[in-house]
Amino acid sequence: MRKTKPLYEGKAKILWETDDPALMVQEFKNDATAFDGTKHEVIEGKGTLNNTISSHLFHTLDEKGVRTHFREKTSDTEMVVERLDMLRVEVVVRNIAAGSMVRRLGVEKGTTFDPAIVEFYLKDDDLHDPILSEEHVRALGLATPEQVSQMKERALRVNEILGDFLLERGIRLVDFKLEFGTMNGELVLGDEISPDTCRFHDAESGEIMDKDRFRQDLGGFLEAYNEVLSRVSSK
Ligand code: ADP
Ligand code: UDP
Numbered sequence: 001m002r003k004t005k006p007l008y009e010g011k012a013k014i015l016w017e018t019d020d021p022a023l024m025v026q027e028f029k030n031d032a033t034a035f036d037g038t039k040h041e042v043i044e045g046k047g048t049l050n051n052t053i054s055s056h057l058f059h060t061l062d063e064k065g066v067r068t069h070f071r072e073k074t075s076d077t078e079m080v081v082e083r084l085d086m087l088r089v090e091v092v093v094r095n096i097a098a099g100s101m102v103r104r105l106g107v108e109k110g111t112t113f114d115p116a117i118v119e120f121y122l123k124d125d126d127l128h129d130p131i132l133s134e135e136h137v138r139a140l141g142l143a144t145p146e147q148v149s150q151m152k153e154r155a156l157r158v159n160e161i162l163g164d165f166l167l168e169r170g171i172r173l174v175d176f177k178l179e180f181g182t183m184n185g186e187l188v189l190g191d192e193i194s195p196d197t198c199r200f201h202d203a204e205s206g207e208i209m210d211k212d213r214f215r216q217d218l219g220g221f222l223e224a225y226n227e228v229l230s231r232v233s234s235k
Helices: 046-063 099-105 134-139 145-167 221-232
Strands: 003-009 013-018 023-028 031-034 039-042 070-075 078-082 089-096 112-122 171-178 180-183 186-189 198-202
Touching: 023 046, 046 070, 046 078, 046 145, 046 221, 089 145, 112 134, 112 145, 134 145, 145 171, 145 180, 145 186, 145 221, 171 221
Parallel strands: none
Antiparallel strands: 003 013, 013 023, 023 078, 031 039, 070 078, 089 112, 089 171, 171 198, 180 186
Protein backbone atom coordinates (compact mmCIF):
# COMPACT_ATOMS: atom_id res chain seq x y z
CA MET A 1 0.00 0.00 0.00
CA ARG A 2 1.42 3.35 -1.12
CA LYS A 3 0.07 6.83 -0.49
CA THR A 4 -0.64 8.65 -3.75
CA LYS A 5 -2.18 12.12 -3.45
CA PRO A 6 -3.54 14.32 -0.67
CA LEU A 7 -7.34 14.31 -0.88
CA TYR A 8 -8.10 16.73 1.93
CA GLU A 9 -6.05 18.95 4.19
CA GLY A 10 -7.83 20.13 7.34
CA LYS A 11 -6.66 22.11 10.34
CA ALA A 12 -4.98 19.19 12.11
CA LYS A 13 -4.63 16.39 9.58
CA ILE A 14 -4.07 15.47 5.95
CA LEU A 15 -6.01 12.58 4.40
CA TRP A 16 -4.07 10.85 1.62
CA GLU A 17 -5.47 8.58 -1.06
CA THR A 18 -3.56 5.35 -1.55
CA ASP A 19 -3.23 2.81 -4.35
CA ASP A 20 -5.93 0.83 -2.50
CA PRO A 21 -9.28 2.64 -3.00
CA ALA A 22 -10.59 1.31 0.32
CA LEU A 23 -7.71 2.71 2.40
CA MET A 24 -6.34 6.14 3.25
CA VAL A 25 -3.37 7.48 5.17
CA GLN A 26 -4.30 9.88 7.95
CA GLU A 27 -1.35 12.18 8.66
CA PHE A 28 -1.29 14.22 11.87
CA LYS A 29 0.11 17.74 11.53
CA ASN A 30 1.88 19.84 14.15
CA ASP A 31 -0.70 22.64 13.84
CA ALA A 32 -2.73 23.58 16.90
CA THR A 33 -5.87 25.63 16.29
CA ALA A 34 -8.71 26.91 18.46
CA PHE A 35 -11.65 29.30 18.31
CA ASP A 36 -12.56 28.38 14.69
CA GLY A 37 -8.94 28.56 13.61
CA THR A 38 -8.44 32.17 14.76
CA LYS A 39 -5.76 30.98 17.23
CA HIS A 40 -3.05 29.00 15.46
CA GLU A 41 0.42 27.76 16.35
CA VAL A 42 2.77 25.09 15.07
CA ILE A 43 3.91 22.87 17.93
CA GLU A 44 6.80 20.57 16.98
CA GLY A 45 6.03 17.00 18.06
CA LYS A 46 2.25 17.38 18.40
CA GLY A 47 1.49 15.30 15.28
CA THR A 48 3.52 12.36 16.59
CA LEU A 49 1.88 12.56 20.02
CA ASN A 50 -1.69 12.68 18.67
CA ASN A 51 -1.06 9.90 16.14
CA THR A 52 0.39 7.64 18.81
CA ILE A 53 -2.25 8.41 21.46
CA SER A 54 -5.06 8.01 18.91
CA SER A 55 -3.61 4.68 17.70
CA HIS A 56 -3.57 3.35 21.29
CA LEU A 57 -7.16 4.45 21.93
CA PHE A 58 -8.49 3.04 18.63
CA HIS A 59 -6.68 -0.23 19.38
CA THR A 60 -8.33 -0.34 22.82
CA LEU A 61 -11.76 0.16 21.22
CA ASP A 62 -11.06 -2.48 18.54
CA GLU A 63 -10.19 -4.99 21.26
CA LYS A 64 -13.59 -4.34 22.85
CA GLY A 65 -15.41 -4.87 19.55
CA VAL A 66 -16.10 -1.24 18.56
CA ARG A 67 -15.97 -0.89 14.77
CA THR A 68 -13.40 1.82 13.93
CA HIS A 69 -11.59 2.91 10.76
CA PHE A 70 -8.15 2.26 12.33
CA ARG A 71 -5.93 -0.34 10.61
CA GLU A 72 -2.37 0.35 11.78
CA LYS A 73 0.10 3.05 12.76
CA THR A 74 2.64 3.19 9.93
CA SER A 75 4.95 6.04 10.95
CA ASP A 76 5.39 8.62 13.72
CA THR A 77 2.71 10.87 12.23
CA GLU A 78 0.67 8.47 10.07
CA MET A 79 -1.95 5.77 10.45
CA VAL A 80 -3.69 3.70 7.77
CA VAL A 81 -7.47 3.96 7.99
CA GLU A 82 -10.43 2.68 6.03
CA ARG A 83 -11.90 5.26 3.69
CA LEU A 84 -15.30 6.42 4.92
CA ASP A 85 -18.10 8.64 3.68
CA MET A 86 -18.11 10.97 6.67
CA LEU A 87 -21.39 12.16 8.18
CA ARG A 88 -21.42 15.94 8.57
CA VAL A 89 -22.03 15.76 12.30
CA GLU A 90 -19.81 15.81 15.37
CA VAL A 91 -20.97 13.71 18.30
CA VAL A 92 -19.98 15.05 21.72
CA VAL A 93 -20.24 13.04 24.95
CA ARG A 94 -20.10 14.89 28.28
CA ASN A 95 -19.47 13.35 31.70
CA ILE A 96 -18.56 16.63 33.42
CA ALA A 97 -19.65 20.16 32.49
CA ALA A 98 -16.93 22.18 30.69
CA GLY A 99 -16.37 24.35 27.63
CA SER A 100 -19.27 25.41 25.44
CA MET A 101 -21.87 23.78 27.67
CA VAL A 102 -20.84 25.95 30.61
CA ARG A 103 -20.78 29.07 28.42
CA ARG A 104 -24.11 28.32 26.71
CA LEU A 105 -26.23 27.01 29.55
CA GLY A 106 -24.64 28.62 32.59
CA VAL A 107 -24.30 25.21 34.26
CA GLU A 108 -21.57 25.16 36.90
CA LYS A 109 -18.20 23.93 35.55
CA GLY A 110 -17.43 20.52 37.06
CA THR A 111 -21.08 19.38 37.39
CA THR A 112 -21.22 15.60 36.85
CA PHE A 113 -23.69 14.01 34.43
CA ASP A 114 -24.69 10.40 35.06
CA PRO A 115 -25.83 9.15 32.60
CA ALA A 116 -23.53 11.03 30.26
CA ILE A 117 -25.00 13.54 27.78
CA VAL A 118 -24.76 12.97 24.02
CA GLU A 119 -24.97 16.01 21.73
CA PHE A 120 -24.84 16.52 17.96
CA TYR A 121 -23.17 19.46 16.19
CA LEU A 122 -23.17 20.42 12.51
CA LYS A 123 -19.65 20.07 11.09
CA ASP A 124 -19.48 23.47 9.38
CA ASP A 125 -16.72 25.96 10.23
CA ASP A 126 -18.51 28.86 8.47
CA LEU A 127 -21.55 28.37 10.73
CA HIS A 128 -19.26 27.77 13.78
CA ASP A 129 -20.41 24.15 14.25
CA PRO A 130 -23.90 24.89 15.67
CA ILE A 131 -25.56 22.44 18.06
CA LEU A 132 -28.32 20.25 16.57
CA SER A 133 -31.27 18.43 18.04
CA GLU A 134 -31.77 14.82 16.93
CA GLU A 135 -34.74 16.11 14.92
CA HIS A 136 -32.43 18.57 13.12
CA VAL A 137 -30.00 15.75 12.28
CA ARG A 138 -32.84 13.73 10.74
CA ALA A 139 -34.68 16.65 9.09
CA LEU A 140 -31.51 18.01 7.44
CA GLY A 141 -30.75 14.51 6.15
CA LEU A 142 -27.40 14.45 8.00
CA ALA A 143 -28.09 10.91 9.22
CA THR A 144 -30.98 8.43 9.15
CA PRO A 145 -33.00 7.77 12.32
CA GLU A 146 -31.21 4.42 12.59
CA GLN A 147 -27.78 6.08 12.28
CA VAL A 148 -28.77 8.65 14.95
CA SER A 149 -29.57 5.91 17.45
CA GLN A 150 -26.50 3.89 16.45
CA MET A 151 -24.24 6.92 16.92
CA LYS A 152 -25.69 7.59 20.38
CA GLU A 153 -25.34 3.97 21.43
CA ARG A 154 -21.81 3.72 19.98
CA ALA A 155 -20.70 7.03 21.56
CA LEU A 156 -21.89 5.87 25.00
CA ARG A 157 -20.10 2.54 24.55
CA VAL A 158 -16.88 4.40 23.63
CA ASN A 159 -17.39 6.54 26.75
CA GLU A 160 -17.69 3.44 28.94
CA ILE A 161 -14.65 1.70 27.46
CA LEU A 162 -12.35 4.73 27.34
CA GLY A 163 -13.63 6.11 30.67
CA ASP A 164 -12.61 2.88 32.43
CA PHE A 165 -9.34 2.49 30.47
CA LEU A 166 -8.27 6.06 31.27
CA LEU A 167 -9.36 6.04 34.90
CA GLU A 168 -7.19 2.94 35.45
CA ARG A 169 -4.35 5.21 34.27
CA GLY A 170 -5.28 8.15 36.48
CA ILE A 171 -7.10 10.20 33.82
CA ARG A 172 -10.68 11.45 34.12
CA LEU A 173 -12.53 11.61 30.77
CA VAL A 174 -14.45 14.90 31.02
CA ASP A 175 -15.85 15.09 27.48
CA PHE A 176 -14.92 14.21 23.90
CA LYS A 177 -15.92 14.51 20.26
CA LEU A 178 -16.35 11.67 17.77
CA GLU A 179 -16.93 11.59 14.02
CA PHE A 180 -18.59 8.71 12.23
CA GLY A 181 -18.75 7.70 8.58
CA THR A 182 -20.15 4.87 6.54
CA MET A 183 -18.50 2.11 4.59
CA ASN A 184 -20.78 -0.12 2.48
CA GLY A 185 -23.72 1.09 4.55
CA GLU A 186 -22.07 0.22 7.86
CA LEU A 187 -21.54 2.90 10.53
CA VAL A 188 -17.83 3.17 11.41
CA LEU A 189 -16.02 5.41 13.93
CA GLY A 190 -13.49 7.63 12.11
CA ASP A 191 -11.25 10.65 12.61
CA GLU A 192 -9.08 10.79 15.79
CA ILE A 193 -9.35 10.40 19.56
CA SER A 194 -6.66 12.53 21.17
CA PRO A 195 -6.11 15.34 23.68
CA ASP A 196 -7.13 17.66 20.81
CA THR A 197 -10.61 16.15 20.73
CA CYS A 198 -11.10 15.09 24.36
CA ARG A 199 -10.88 16.80 27.74
CA PHE A 200 -8.58 14.78 30.01
CA HIS A 201 -8.04 15.77 33.66
CA ASP A 202 -5.64 14.15 36.11
CA ALA A 203 -7.93 12.06 38.35
CA GLU A 204 -6.19 13.19 41.55
CA SER A 205 -5.00 16.75 41.04
CA GLY A 206 -7.56 17.78 38.40
CA GLU A 207 -4.70 19.10 36.26
CA ILE A 208 -5.66 19.80 32.63
CA MET A 209 -3.98 17.36 30.19
CA ASP A 210 -5.57 18.37 26.87
CA LYS A 211 -5.98 21.15 24.28
CA ASP A 212 -7.40 23.51 26.92
CA ARG A 213 -3.72 24.12 27.79
CA PHE A 214 -3.41 25.71 24.32
CA ARG A 215 -6.87 27.34 24.28
CA GLN A 216 -6.25 28.98 27.67
CA ASP A 217 -2.48 29.66 27.25
CA LEU A 218 -1.65 27.55 30.30
CA GLY A 219 1.80 26.46 29.04
CA GLY A 220 3.13 22.91 29.51
CA PHE A 221 1.35 21.69 26.36
CA LEU A 222 3.86 19.08 25.19
CA GLU A 223 4.50 17.93 28.77
CA ALA A 224 0.78 17.25 29.22
CA TYR A 225 0.40 15.41 25.89
CA ASN A 226 3.54 13.38 26.66
CA GLU A 227 2.09 12.44 30.05
CA VAL A 228 -1.17 11.30 28.37
CA LEU A 229 0.89 9.20 25.94
CA SER A 230 2.93 7.59 28.69
CA ARG A 231 -0.24 6.71 30.63
CA VAL A 232 -2.27 5.35 27.67
CA SER A 233 0.68 3.23 26.54
CA SER A 234 1.16 1.70 30.00
CA LYS A 235 -0.29 -1.78 30.58
P1 ADP B 1 -11.05 19.75 9.96
O1 ADP B 1 -11.71 19.30 8.69
O2 ADP B 1 -12.03 19.95 11.06
O3 ADP B 1 -10.10 20.90 9.79
P2 ADP B 1 -8.97 17.68 10.28
O4 ADP B 1 -7.76 18.49 10.01
O5 ADP B 1 -8.97 16.83 11.47
O6 ADP B 1 -10.29 18.50 10.49
O7 ADP B 1 -9.26 16.86 8.97
C1 ADP B 1 -9.55 15.53 8.93
C2 ADP B 1 -10.75 15.30 8.00
O8 ADP B 1 -10.77 13.96 7.59
C3 ADP B 1 -12.07 15.59 8.72
O9 ADP B 1 -12.92 16.33 7.85
C4 ADP B 1 -12.64 14.18 8.97
O10 ADP B 1 -14.05 14.18 8.95
C5 ADP B 1 -12.08 13.41 7.78
N1 ADP B 1 -11.90 11.96 8.04
C6 ADP B 1 -11.54 11.38 9.21
N2 ADP B 1 -11.46 10.02 9.08
C7 ADP B 1 -11.78 9.75 7.78
C8 ADP B 1 -11.90 8.53 7.02
N3 ADP B 1 -11.65 7.34 7.56
N4 ADP B 1 -12.27 8.63 5.72
C9 ADP B 1 -12.51 9.85 5.15
N5 ADP B 1 -12.42 11.02 5.81
C10 ADP B 1 -12.06 10.98 7.11
N1 UDP C 1 -14.38 19.25 20.25
C1 UDP C 1 -13.61 18.93 19.15
N2 UDP C 1 -13.81 19.60 17.98
C2 UDP C 1 -14.74 20.57 17.84
C3 UDP C 1 -15.53 20.90 18.98
C4 UDP C 1 -15.32 20.23 20.15
O1 UDP C 1 -12.77 18.04 19.22
O2 UDP C 1 -14.89 21.14 16.72
C5 UDP C 1 -14.18 18.53 21.52
C6 UDP C 1 -13.50 19.40 22.58
O3 UDP C 1 -12.10 19.22 22.56
C7 UDP C 1 -14.11 18.88 23.86
C8 UDP C 1 -15.52 18.40 23.45
O4 UDP C 1 -15.46 18.21 22.05
O5 UDP C 1 -13.40 17.76 24.33
C9 UDP C 1 -16.60 19.41 23.79
O6 UDP C 1 -16.26 20.66 23.27
P1 UDP C 1 -17.13 21.97 23.60
O7 UDP C 1 -18.46 21.84 22.95
O8 UDP C 1 -17.13 22.20 25.06
O9 UDP C 1 -16.41 23.13 22.83
P2 UDP C 1 -15.10 23.99 23.19
O10 UDP C 1 -15.34 24.72 24.47
O11 UDP C 1 -14.00 22.99 23.30
O12 UDP C 1 -14.98 24.88 22.00
